[in-house]
Amino acid sequence: MFQAKGYAAVDAQSPLVPFSFERRDPGPEDVQIEILYCGVCHSDLHQARNDWRNSLYPMVPGHEIVGRIVAVGGQVKKFRVGDLAGVGCMVDSCRHCSACNEDLEQYCEEGSTLTYNSRERDSKQLTFGGYSDQIVVDQRFAVKIPASLDLKAVAPLLCAGITTYSPLRHWQVGKGQKVGVIGLGGLGHMGIKFAKAFGARTVMITTSPEKGADALRLGADEVLVSKDKAAMKAHARSFDFLLNTIPNGHDLNPYAALLKRDGTMVLVGALTTLEPALAGASLIGGRRSIAGSAIGGMAETQEMIDFCAEHGIVSDVEMVSIQSVNEAYERLLKNDVKYRFVIDMESLKRTA
Amino acid sequence: MFQAKGYAAVDAQSPLVPFSFERRDPGPEDVQIEILYCGVCHSDLHQARNDWRNSLYPMVPGHEIVGRIVAVGGQVKKFRVGDLAGVGCMVDSCRHCSACNEDLEQYCEEGSTLTYNSRERDSKQLTFGGYSDQIVVDQRFAVKIPASLDLKAVAPLLCAGITTYSPLRHWQVGKGQKVGVIGLGGLGHMGIKFAKAFGARTVMITTSPEKGADALRLGADEVLVSKDKAAMKAHARSFDFLLNTIPNGHDLNPYAALLKRDGTMVLVGALTTLEPALAGASLIGGRRSIAGSAIGGMAETQEMIDFCAEHGIVSDVEMVSIQSVNEAYERLLKNDVKYRFVIDMESLKRTA
Numbered sequence: 001m002f003q004a005k006g007y008a009a010v011d012a013q014s015p016l017v018p019f020s021f022e023r024r025d026p027g028p029e030d031v032q033i034e035i036l037y038c039g040v041c042h043s044d045l046h047q048a049r050n051d052w053r054n055s056l057y058p059m060v061p062g063h064e065i066v067g068r069i070v071a072v073g074g075q076v077k078k079f080r081v082g083d084l085a086g087v088g089c090m091v092d093s094c095r096h097c098s099a100c101n102e103d104l105e106q107y108c109e110e111g112s113t114l115t116y117n118s119r120e121r122d123s124k125q126l127t128f129g130g131y132s133d134q135i136v137v138d139q140r141f142a143v144k145i146p147a148s149l150d151l152k153a154v155a156p157l158l159c160a161g162i163t164t165y166s167p168l169r170h171w172q173v174g175k176g177q178k179v180g181v182i183g184l185g186g187l188g189h190m191g192i193k194f195a196k197a198f199g200a201r202t203v204m205i206t207t208s209p210e211k212g213a214d215a216l217r218l219g220a221d222e223v224l225v226s227k228d229k230a231a232m233k234a235h236a237r238s239f240d241f242l243l244n245t246i247p248n249g250h251d252l253n254p255y256a257a258l259l260k261r262d263g264t265m266v267l268v269g270a271l272t273t274l275e276p277a278l279a280g281a282s283l284i285g286g287r288r289s290i291a292g293s294a295i296g297g298m299a300e301t302q303e304m305i306d307f308c309a310e311h312g313i314v315s316d317v318e319m320v321s322i323q324s325v326n327e328a329y330e331r332l333l334k335n336d337v338k339y340r341f342v343i344d345m346e347s348l349k350r351t352a
Numbered sequence: 353m354f355q356a357k358g359y360a361a362v363d364a365q366s367p368l369v370p371f372s373f374e375r376r377d378p379g380p381e382d383v384q385i386e387i388l389y390c391g392v393c394h395s396d397l398h399q400a401r402n403d404w405r406n407s408l409y410p411m412v413p414g415h416e417i418v419g420r421i422v423a424v425g426g427q428v429k430k431f432r433v434g435d436l437a438g439v440g441c442m443v444d445s446c447r448h449c450s451a452c453n454e455d456l457e458q459y460c461e462e463g464s465t466l467t468y469n470s471r472e473r474d475s476k477q478l479t480f481g482g483y484s485d486q487i488v489v490d491q492r493f494a495v496k497i498p499a500s501l502d503l504k505a506v507a508p509l510l511c512a513g514i515t516t517y518s519p520l521r522h523w524q525v526g527k528g529q530k531v532g533v534i535g536l537g538g539l540g541h542m543g544i545k546f547a548k549a550f551g552a553r554t555v556m557i558t559t560s561p562e563k564g565a566d567a568l569r570l571g572a573d574e575v576l577v578s579k580d581k582a583a584m585k586a587h588a589r590s591f592d593f594l595l596n597t598i599p600n601g602h603d604l605n606p607y608a609a610l611l612k613r614d615g616t617m618v619l620v621g622a623l624t625t626l627e628p629a630l631a632g633a634s635l636i637g638g639r640r641s642i643a644g645s646a647i648g649g650m651a652e653t654q655e656m657i658d659f660c661a662e663h664g665i666v667s668d669v670e671m672v673s674i675q676s677v678n679e680a681y682e683r684l685l686k687n688d689v690k691y692r693f694v695i696d697m698e699s700l701k702r703t704a
Contacts, residue, residue, distance in 0.1 A: 099613060107613045107638055109589070170639070237461070249629075261451060261459045264641070270632035277601075277629040280622035283644025286459055287522070289616070290642050292635025 001025060005348065006132025007322050008058040012050035015326040018351045019058060021128055029138050031079050032071040033087065038130035039064025039156040040320070040341035042186065042247055045329050047117045052271070056117050062130030062343075063089045063115040064158040066151050076139050084145035086305065088158035089295050091115050091127060091137045103299040105141075131322060133348055143302045146309040153314035156186060156340040157305060159295065160315060164191040165304040166296035167243060167266040168198060175199035177240040180224065182255060184211045187245035187269055189316055189339040192218045195243065197311050203239070205255070214338065218316070226254065237261070237286065245269045252290060256282035264289040315340050321347035353377060357700065358484025359674050360410040364402035367678040370703045371410060373480055381490050383431050384423035385439065390482035391416025391508040391667070392693035394538065394599055397681050399469045404623070408469050414482025414695075415441045415467040416507040418497055428491050436497035438657065440510035441647050443467050443479060443489045455651040457493075483674060485700055495654045498661040505666035508538060508692040509657060511647065512667060516543040517656040518648035519595060519618040520550060527551035529592040532576065534607060536563045539597035539621055541668055541691040544570045547595070549663050555591070557607070566690065570668070578606065589613070589638065597621045604642060608634035616641040667692050673699035 001022040008019035026032045044061035046052055065087040069079045079085060092113035093105040105112050113121055116129030129135075145154055164187055173179050179200040181191035188204070195202040196219035203222045204215035212223035224235055232254060239258045242265035249272050255265055256278070267274075267290065283290065296304065308314065316339045320328045328341045353374040360371035378384045396413035398404055417439040421431045431437060444465035445457035457464050465473055468481030481487075497506055516539055525531050531552040533543035540556070547554040548571035555574045556567035564575040576587055584606060591610045594617035601624050607617055608630070619626075619642065635642065648656065660666060668691045672680045680693045 104613070249632075252630075261456070267632045267635055271636060272633070273629045273631050275629040277625045277627040278604075279625050280601075280619045280644060281624070283619055283642065284623060284646050285644070287645050288643065290635065291640065292632060292637070293639050294636050 004128070004132050004134045005351070006060045006128065007325060008060045008131075009048035010058050012055065016048065016131070019060060021058070021060065023128070023134060023136050026071050026073045026136050028073040028075040029140075030073045030136050031069050031076055031085060031139050031142055032134060032136045033065070033067040033085050033142065034070045034134055035065055035067040035130055035132060035345045037066045037152045037155040038062040038343045038345060039159065039315070039317075040325070040328055040332065040343065041159050042332060045332055048329070054117070056119075056126055059117050060128035060131050061116055062132070063087070064155040064160070065115070065130035065135060066145055066155045066158070067135070070134075078139045079142065079144070084147060084151065085142045086145045086154065086158050087115060087130065087135060087137055087142055088162060088301055089115055091141045092121050094121070103297040105297050106295045131325065131343060133345065140298055143298065143305050145305060148309055150314050152319060152342050152344065153317050154305070154308070155342050156190070156315035156317065157308055158301070160186040160190045160340060161308065162296040162301045162304050163187055163268050163293070164243060164245070165194050165307070166300055167268060167293035168194050169300070170293065171241055171264055171266065173198050173200050173241050177201065178203065178238055180205045180239045180242045180258060181220070181245065182226075182242055183245040183247070183269065184208070184215055184339075185245065185247070185335060186340045189218055191243045191245055192220050193313050196220070197313060203235070205242075232258070239263055242266070243268065249273050249275050251276050252278050253282045256288055256290065259286060259288045261286040262288070264291055267292045317342040319344050322351065323347060356480070356484050356486045357703070358412045358480065359677055360412045360483075361400035362410050364407065368400065368483070371412060373410070373412065375480070375486060375488050378423050378425045378488050380425040380427040381492075382425045382488050383421050383428055383437060383491050383494055384486060384488045385417070385419040385437050385494065386422045386486055387417055387419040387482055387484060387697045389418045389504045389507040390414040390695045390697060391511065391669070392672070392677065392680055392684065392695065393511050394684060397684055400681070406469070408471075408478055411469050412480035412483050413468055414484070415439070416510045416512070416694075417467070417482035417487060418503050418507045418510070419487070422486070430491045430496070431494065436499060436503065437494045438497045438506065438510050439467060439482065439487060439489055439494055440514060440653055441467055443493045444473050446473070455649040457649050458647045483677065483695060485697060492650055495650065495657050497657060500661055502666050504671060504694050504696065505669045506657070506660070507694050508542070508667035508669065509660055510653070512538040512542045512692060513660065514648040514653045514656050515539055515620050515645070516595060516597070517546050517659070518652055519620060519645035520546050521652070522645065523593055523616055523618065525550050525552050525593050529553065530555065530590055532557045532591045532594045532610060533572070533597065534578075534594060535597040535599070535621065536560070536567055536691075537597065537599070537687060538692045541570055543595045543597055544572050545665050548572070549659075549665060555587070557594075584610070591615055594618070595620065601625050601627050603628050604630050605634045608640055608642065611638060611640045613638040614640070616643055619644045669694045671696050674703065675699060
C-alpha cells in the first residue's frame with residue numbers, strides 16, 4: 001500500500017475536502033498512473049450529495065481520468081512507464097460472464113466495479129476515483145491515450161465521450177440519417193461531435209434557444225427548440241435516431257413523436273423516473289423504440305479514443321483547480337459550463 | 353350503392369342496435385364479400401363506448417372479418433366469385449408513401465383508412481365494419497383464406513393474429529430464445545401459439561395463477577405469475593423478447609427487469625398512458641429496448657394466414673349471435689371469454 005492524496009466527500013452535506021488514503025501497490029496486471037487531469041461529471045455531484053441514495057463515504061469522485069504511467073506490474077504488456085493512459089467509469093468486472101466475454105464489461109452480470117463509490121471485488125475496500133494524485137488499475141481497465149490530442153480535453157472522453165459514442169455506433173448512425181441530440185451539456189456536446197463525424201445530418205434539440213449558436217459552432221446542422229410547438233410539429237416523424245442526454249426525469253412523448261417509423265430514441269442520461277408517463281401510442285403508432293445505453297466496454301472505449309485521435313475530436317473544457325471543485329459543483333448545478341470542467345491535478349500539489 | 357344491414361352503436365351509452373346503411377357498389381378493383389363470421393375485438397368495445405374520445409357515430413364495429421366473395425370488379429385478378437376472403441383493421445391507405453411502398457400500410461404516412469370508425473379517402477363517408485352482412489373493399493385490403501382452416505376460428509387472426517405475428521417476425525423471434533407473452537387474452541393466446549410455432553421457449557406471464565393450466569394447453573412451456581415477486585426475481589434478466597399484450601396502462605418496470613441485455617419488450621395492446629412512469633435505469637442498465645407494433649401490412653397478413661394454414665393455427669373462439677353482442681361486450685369487460693367471441697353472421701338473417 002502507498003499513500004495517495006485527493007479530495008473527498010465525507011458526507012452528503014459538506015463540501016469536498018482534502019483527503020489522504022491508501023492505494024494498493026500495483027499487482028502483476030496493474031498499472032500505476034500519475035493523474036494529470038480529471039473531468040467533473042454531473043454524476044460526481046449526484047453521488048457526492050447522495051442524490052441516488054447509494055453513496056459510500058468517504059468518497060473520492062472522478063471517472064474521467066488522464067495521466068501518465070509511473071509503474072507497471074510484471075505481467076503488463078499493454079503499457080510501459082511513461083505512456084499516457086486513461087481510466088473511465090469502471091476499474092474491474094467479473095471477466096467471465098457473457099457480457100465480459102463480449103467486451104461489454106459495463107453490463108457485467110455480476111456488476112462491474114465502478115471507479116469510485118463502489119467496492120473492490122472480493123473485498124470490502126472502497127474504490128477511490130480520480131480527484132487524486134495516483135490511481136492503480138488492472139491494465140484491462142486502462143486505455144492508451146495518443147500524445148497527439150490535447151490531454152486536458154481528452155479526460156471527458158472517458159465518460160461523456162464513450163457514453164455518446166457507444167449508442168451512436170451500436171445503432172449504426174451514419175450517412176443519410178437525420179439524428180437528433182437532445183440536451184446540450186457535457187454529453188450532448190460530444191453527441192453532436194460524434195453524430196456529425198459519423199456523417200449524419202445532426203440536429204441539436206434543446207429547450208434553450210440561446211444555446212443554438214453554440215450548437216452550430218460545435219457542428220450541428222440545425223437547431224430545434226423543443227419548447228417551440230410549431231417547430232416540433234414541423235420535425236414530427238422525421239428523425240431516424242435520437243440521442244437523449246437529458247440527465248433527469250422528463251416527458252418522453254414529445255420526443256418520441258419526432259421519430260420516423262422504426263426510429264429509435266436512446267436514453268443515456270436519465271436514470272430516474274420519466275414523468276409524465278409514456279403513452280403506448282407514442283411507440284405503437286410507428287413501430288418506434290426507446291432504449292437505454294450505459295457507457296461502453298473497454299475495447300470500445302479504446303476504439304473511441306483512437307477515432308478521436310484520427311478525427312481531432314476532444315471535449316470543450318474549462319480548467320479548474322482542485323481547490324475550486326466545490327464552486328465548480330455550484331456552477332454545474334446552474335449548467336454554467338461549456339461543456340465540462342476538468343481539474344488540473346497539478347493544483348493538488350498546492351494542498352498540503 | 354346497395355342496402356346493407358348490421359348492428360351499430362348510435363352513441364357512447366346505448367347498446368348496439370340493428371342498423372341499415374348503404375355500401376358502395378364494387379368498383380373495378382373492389383370485391384364484395386358476404387360476411388360469414390366477425391370476431392369481437394376489445395377495441396370494438398372501446399370505440400363503441402367512445403373510450404378513446406375519437407368515436408364517429410353511427411358506428412358498425414368489427415375488423416376480424418371472414419366471408420365469401422359474391423362479386424368482383426373488372427380489374428380484380430386476385431379473387432373470383434366464391435373464394436373465401438378476410439378483411440382486417442384497414443380497408444385503404446394512401447398507397448404512395450414510403451410505408452405503403454414497403455407493404456406497411458398500417459404505418460401509412462397519410463393515415464390508413466380503418467375498417468370502421470374512420471372515413472373513406474377523399475370523402476366524408478364513414479366506414480362501416482364487419483358486424484354486417486356485406487362489405488366492399490379494394491382487393492389489396494382483402495386476404496385469401498384457405499378452405500382448410502376452421503373459418504369461424506380464422507376471423508380473429510385478422511386482428512389478434514396479425515398483431516402478435518408481426519412483431520414476433522419483425523424482431524426475429526425463434527429457436528434458442530426465451531420469449532415471454534404478457535397477458536392471456538385475445539392477443540396473448542395467439543402470441544403463445546405463434547411464439548411456440550416459431551420455436552421459442554415460450555413463457556406465459558400473467559397476473560392470474562388460475563390461467564396457468566390453460567396457458568400450458570395453448571402451448572406455453574412455462575407460466576410466470578407476475579404478482580409472485582420471488583418468481584419474477586428468479587426470471588430477472590432472462591428473456592430475449594417480451595410480447596406485451598396488456599390492453600391498458602400498467603407499470604412497465606417489473607417487466608423490463610425480466611429482459612436480458614439487449615432484450616426488447618414490444619407493446620401491442622396499451623395505447624394509453626403507462627403509469628407508474630418508466631425509470632430510465634430500467635433501460636440503461638442492460639441496453640434494453642421498449643418498442644411498439646401495430647397490426648401488420650397486407651402482405652404480411654397474407655403470410656400470417658398462409659403460415660396458420662400450414663401449421664394448423666387458429667384462434668380459440670366462442671360463437672355468439674349478433675343479437676347477443678351486447679351481452680358479449682359485458683362478458684368481455686370481465687375477461688370472461690376463451691379467447692375471442694366470434695359472431696356467426698348467419699344470425700343476422702333473423703333480424704328483420
